[in-house]
Amino acid sequence: MIELLQASFSSANAFASGLLLFVLIYWVIVIVGLLDISSLDIDLDADADGIASIAWLNSALAFFNLGRLPLMFFLSFFALPFWALSVGVNHTLGTQDSWLGVLLLFPIGFVCLFLAKLLTWPFVKLFTVMETEEAPKMNVIGQLCTILLPANEDQVGQASVKTKGSPLLLNVKTTQGHLAKKGETALVIDYLPENQLYLIEPFESL
Template identity: 25%
Template sequence: MDRLIEAATGYPTAVLSALLLVVLVYWLLALVGWVDFESSGIDVELQADGDPGELSTLAGYVVALGLNGVPFSVVASLLVLVAWTISCLAGEWLMPWVPTMVLQLLVGTGVLLVSVALAIFITARLIRPLRGLFVTHQAVGNASFIGQPCTILSLKVDQRSGYAQVAQRGANIQISVWTPDANRLTKGDVTRILDYDEASGRYLVEAQP
């Protein structure tokens, strides 16, 4: 136990120990609800004062390393934990064999870099099965129906009332429709959606040619 404590508080593991302490505090705050750890993943957004080229390059590295698809807090926590574990083991079993202070600094720096590199590799594989837990689905917007065909459900469609259904993958969606030409559409007719009125929540439709 003494060797473990010495390794965790000595160079280079002390650097990662400080980061691990930050991670532990963060998750304690998340546990009590003071911070929100969830996000759609590691998203690099373009800020008003940001360089699009640099940000796109950073995003490319994130994807290339396989660190995308889960919240950044999860990725950062795993990176720190894995790197700390590797560095701590190296500090416990390797560093005591290094004789001089200068060599300890050089070897310790190498251990730190190798620990981080291995942590990236291991973390990328650890988060792979977790990506399915953080998939977000965009809701279908009303305007997305414009241009699609729909089938009339009501006996008639006029300027005041009418119902139809839009075929979607998995289930059909029923919508309110209207047309300026009364009595031209009836149940079973296939029409095309032309526009959506947000005020009334209805779609303008016309008969298919």
Template identity: 25%
Template sequence: MELFFAIFFSFPVIIFSTLLTLCVLYWLVAAIGILHIDCLDIDFDGIDAPPSTGLGGLLLKFGFNEVPMTLIITLISLLGWILSYLSTRYVLIHIFDMSWLYYLSSVTVFIASFIVATYLTAWLIKPIRPFFNKLGSENSHRTFLGQAVIIRSSIVNEQKGEAIYEDGGAGLILQVRSDDRYQFKRGDKAILLRYDSLSNSYEVINESDFMENVK
């Protein structure tokens, strides 16, 4: 046990030990509801083309932009800790004494552990990325429900129709549908009632009817 703690607090393991400890504390705090699970996530919503260089490019390369960043950091910290701990336990402390050569080798171990942990994390999350994509898509569509849109097509029925959602920019063009109870024309204001994933469209109702139902 003494050897374990000696390595735990030694360089380079201490870097991953600190990160892993913070991650464990974060998940504990999140579990009791003080923090939101996605509070550290990096969001690319609304960006037409995420950057291909820098942090954005790194996220895209490994597919990290599709998974909650809290999970990514936790996995890299855990895998990096395991790799650096094993390297120190079975290699460094048996070959080098506490000299400049030890610290130079430790830096190499840290860099190698971080790189390998990053690639391993990308490999581990690959099977679950579709789940987070689907979950993120559903949450994104859910945020539009109850919002007002302006009808842009000449007709809205159960087969076709388009509306514009004013997002503060150029506006988003959404596919909308409505049954025969409501008659819409271009320029009318409507409310997004529910989302249909099969047709990728929103059911809309008149603003006046929506307000009456709310009351």
């Protein structure tokens, strides 16, 4: 175990280990409810005029399922094989403390991009279906919701709206100057498609 830790944080493997550690910390924060899974997501859409200079980059990212999946979801499937191959290859070649080991990160990373694409492919359809199912939520505007996770104008929280079936879970922010605490009732007043979340106001303040 000690040898594995030493190898993981050798000069050649430090970046891969740091990336894996970052992903693990991120998921812990998501689990405790301080962040949403799409908090660090990226937008692959060009602006209204189009930006030809980055079109190729958008196409490349889309090829690896980025844009179809949350960034951190993809990065999770990239970081683990990246770390495992980095440690394994450098240990086998004895390059964990050399510049050659650092340079090997580039071909290893390239290979892991394709591995992550392959590993995440089954989830693309799942996330597509989830996004499609979220479309009918637009009719919740004007309805009351119950706050599950606190929200303000900067912090994304979560709220539920009662339906005939299972409650709808919404990612929410408040209007400027308002704070929605857990357990409070709020009114859904708008939908922000660019952020895929709903704007609410505490019901008592209306």
